[in-house]
Amino acid sequence: MEIKTIGIIGCGRLAEIVVDALMNGVLPNYRLIGTMSRTLSKAEYLANKANNFQNESFCKAYVSTTELLA
Secondary structure (H helix, E strand, C coil): CCCEEEEEECCCHHHHHHHHHHHCCCCCCEEEEEEECCCHHHHHHHHHHHHHHHCCCCCEEECCHHHHHC
16 A cells, blocks of 8 residues: 655644554554644654654654645
8 A cells, every 4th residue: 555645734732643643553554754833842852753653764843834845
């Protein structure tokens, strides 16, 4: 099955639930490639959490939707 990529806009509790779902195998055909938040530290936290699980640096943190979508 094809791996789909996703990006998260807003790094609150719901975003962390999505990252946890990825880590627990609930979303096996998805890979997180970007997180975006007004607060860079929150976006970096989730990006690092995803990268530690994925064992690769696919996920990057952004502070604007323009950067994330590019």
